[in-house]
C-alpha cells in the first residue's frame with residue numbers, strides 16, 4: 001500500500017519549491033517508514049533546487065530530520081514502530097573495505113531505501129537520500145538512529161546534517177583537546193556547531209571568524225572566546241595576535257571558499273591541523289607553495305559529515321543536550337510549516353537565520 005502525504009518538491013532548476021501530494025510505499029526489506037516530526041532547512045536543499053548538485057529533478061527536499069518509526073520492513077530488527085529517531089545520510093554498510101578495516105565513519109558504500117517515492121508516477125530523488133520535508137518518508141533502516149525521546153524533534157533533527165558536521169569537524173576530524181586553540185572560519189550553523197564542539201572538547205581559546213557582525217554575536221553565544229571580523233581585518237594576522245604570535249592548533253574552514261581555505265592554512269601554528277568542512281563547488285582551486293605545506297607540518301583533513309558515526313554519536317550528543325551540556329536549541333532560529341520552505345530559503349540567503357525548522361502538524365513534543 002502506498003501512503004499519500006504532503007511534501008516539499010523542487011520540480012525544476014531555479015523554480016520555487018511547492019507542496020505536493022506524493023506517494024510513499026510501505027517499507028520493504030531493510031527499509032523503514034518514518035512519520036517526520038521536524039526537518040531543518042539546509043543550504044544543500046537550496047543547492048538541489050538550483051540544480052547545483054545534479055539534474056535528477058523532481059527532488060523531494062529535506063534531510064535534517066527527526067520523527068517516529070511508523071512501520072518497518074520484514075527483516076528489520078534494529079528499530080521498531082514508535083521509536084524516536086534522527087535520520088542520517090550516511091548509513092554504513094558494515095561490509096566495504098573501510099568498514100571491514102574498522103573505520104565505518106568513512107564507509108565507501110553508504111545506502112538508502114531501494115524503493116522509490118513518487119509524484120504522479122514519476123520517481124522522486126530524495127535530497128541526500130532522505131527526503132524529509134514530508135509527512136512520511138521511506139529510508140534504509142540504518143538511516144534511522146533511535147535517541148532519547150525526551151529531546152524536542154525540531155532540535156534533535158538538526159544533528160542529522162549541519163550541526164553534526166560542525167560538531168564532528170571539531171571533535172572527530174580536528175580531534176580538538178583540552179587546552180587547544182581553535183579558529184573557526186564561517187559562523188553559520190556548521191561553524192557555530194564547530195565552536196560548540198571545540199568548547200565541549202575543552203579548547204582554551206576559540207576564535208570565530210566571519211564577515212557578518214550578527215554572526216559573530218551568535219558565535220559568542222555558542223562559546224567563542226574571541227571574534228574576528230574578516231571584512232575589517234586580516235584574519236590570519238588577527239588569529240596570530242590572539243595566540244601569542246603562533247597561530248591556532250586547529251583551524252576549521254566552514255565556508256567552502258578557496259580564499260578562506262588559504263587563510264585557515266596560514267592561520268595554523270606549526271604542526272597544526274586544518275579541517276575542511278565547507279563544501280566547495282567543482283570549479284574551485286587552491287594553490288599552495290609545496291614548501292609551506294611541508295614546512296608547516298601538521299595535518300590537512302577534509303571532514304565528511306564530521307567523521308561521525310550516527311549510531312555512536314547521535315544518542316551521546318542527545319544525552320549531553322538533555323543534561324544541559326550542549327545547547328542545541330540555540331540553532332533553531334524559527335519553526336515554520338511545510339509551505340514555508342521557499343520563504344525560509346530567502347531568509348537563509350539574507351543571513352537572517354541559523355536554521356529554520358519545518359514542524360509537521362502534531363509533531364512538536366513540547
Ligand SMILES: NC(=O)c1ccc[n+]([C@@H]2O[C@H](COP(=O)([O-])OP(=O)(O)OC[C@H]3O[C@@H](n4cnc5c(N)ncnc54)[C@H](O)[C@@H]3O)[C@@H](O)[C@H]2O)c1
Pocket residue numbers: 042043044161162165185186187188189190191209210211212215230254255256257260276277278279280303304305306351354
Ligand atoms: N562536510 C560536510 O559534511 C557538510 C555538511 C553540511 C554542510 N556543509 C557545508 O558547510 C558550509 C557551511 O554551512 P552553513 O549551513 O553553516 O552555511 P551558512 O551559509 O549558514 O554559513 C556560512 C557563513 O560563512 C560566512 N562567510 C562567508 N564568506 C566568508 C568569508 N570570506 N570569511 C569568513 N566568513 C565567511 C557567512 O557570513 C556565514 O555566516 C557549507 O559549505 C555547507 O555546504 C558541509
Ligand SMILES: [Zn+2]
Pocket residue numbers: 092093094095096097098099100104107108109110
Ligand atoms: Zn561500508
Ligand SMILES: [Zn+2]
Pocket residue numbers: 042043044045063064161162
Ligand atoms: Zn544539510
